[in-house]
Amino acid sequence: MIYPGEVFAQTQEFDTNIRQLLPYYDEMLDAIVLCLPIKAKRILELGFGTGELTRKVLHHCPDAHVTAVDYSPRMVDFLQTKLDSQGEKERVKVVHLDFGAWANDEAHINFTGHFDAVISSLAIHHLSDRMKEKLLHKIARSLNPSGCFWNADPVLPEFPELADIYKQSRQKWAQQQNIDLDAVRSKVGKSETQGYSSQDQLITLDNQLQMLEKAGFSKTAVIWKYYNLAVFGGLH
Numbered sequence: 001m002i003y004p005g006e007v008f009a010q011t012q013e014f015d016t017n018i019r020q021l022l023p024y025y026d027e028m029l030d031a032i033v034l035c036l037p038i039k040a041k042r043i044l045e046l047g048f049g050t051g052e053l054t055r056k057v058l059h060h061c062p063d064a065h066v067t068a069v070d071y072s073p074r075m076v077d078f079l080q081t082k083l084d085s086q087g088e089k090e091r092v093k094v095v096h097l098d099f100g101a102w103a104n105d106e107a108h109i110n111f112t113g114h115f116d117a118v119i120s121s122l123a124i125h126h127l128s129d130r131m132k133e134k135l136l137h138k139i140a141r142s143l144n145p146s147g148c149f150w151n152a153d154p155v156l157p158e159f160p161e162l163a164d165i166y167k168q169s170r171q172k173w174a175q176q177q178n179i180d181l182d183a184v185r186s187k188v189g190k191s192e193t194q195g196y197s198s199q200d201q202l203i204t205l206d207n208q209l210q211m212l213e214k215a216g217f218s219k220t221a222v223i224w225k226y227y228n229l230a231v232f233g234g235l236h
């Protein structure tokens with residue numbers, strides 16, 4: 001049994017499989033990275049997984065130190081080994097924590113001061129809507145006055161008629177790439193609710209932008225979208 005968000009039964013296959021399950025995975029993460037000020041020094045990443053976004057951030061922001069949070073013991077071990085092999089151990093502080101508990105002030109991230117940026121990909125949609133709101137408030141409170149937050153996540157279709165179109169877009173993309181989607185989906189592991197996360201709890205992009213505004217983000221934007229996948233966020 002794996003935790004919600006780990007996706008694949010075999011952690012070591014995540015990097016290959018996710019690129020076959022999701023269209024334009026790298027492009028999506030690159031969109032987040034491009035929004036980060038090159039001079040950013042302190043970055044918080046929520047739900048680091050196998051550290052693919054972390055790796056891109058370290059490359060884009062040469063002065064940055066990343067505080068990287070995940071609740072899965074498998075992901076924590078995997079990232080630590082990966083960082084060792086890449087010689088990037090010094091620039092990443094790996095924190096084993098449920099970001100829902102952090103949002104609820106039940107767990108603490110050991111950090112002095114505020115972050116220049118908070119980022120996340122494919123993780124926050126596992127929280128309930130109430131917890132998403134709490135997390136956004138906590139993120140807003142943890143940022144510098146000029147800080148930013150960017151998130152990549154699947155979203156609900158804007159209206160029901162789009163659901164089938166979004167599904168077809170995925171099939172068509174897979175066919176063009178010669179990917180057998182059923183074979184990739186068979187590698188997805190079984191998960192049950194763990195801490196504050198459970199199976200996908202999707203909401204529309206509009207709702208997410210409203211939540212950001214309510215949490216105190218003065219400027220919000222959708223910077224990338226491919227059918228039901230979006231990168232969105234804002235400035236404090």
Ligand SMILES: C[S@@+](CC[C@H](N)C(=O)[O-])C[C@H]1O[C@@H](n2cnc3c(N)ncnc32)[C@H](O)[C@@H]1O
Nearest residue numbers: 005047048049070071072098099121122123197
């Ligand atoms: C689909 S993976 C994405 C990993 C990486 N961000 C990427 O884009 O490749 C989602 C990650 O979020 C983590 N996650 C989900 N809910 C979490 C929670 N409440 N607290 C901490 N980590 C969580 C999972 O363990 C998993 O590693």
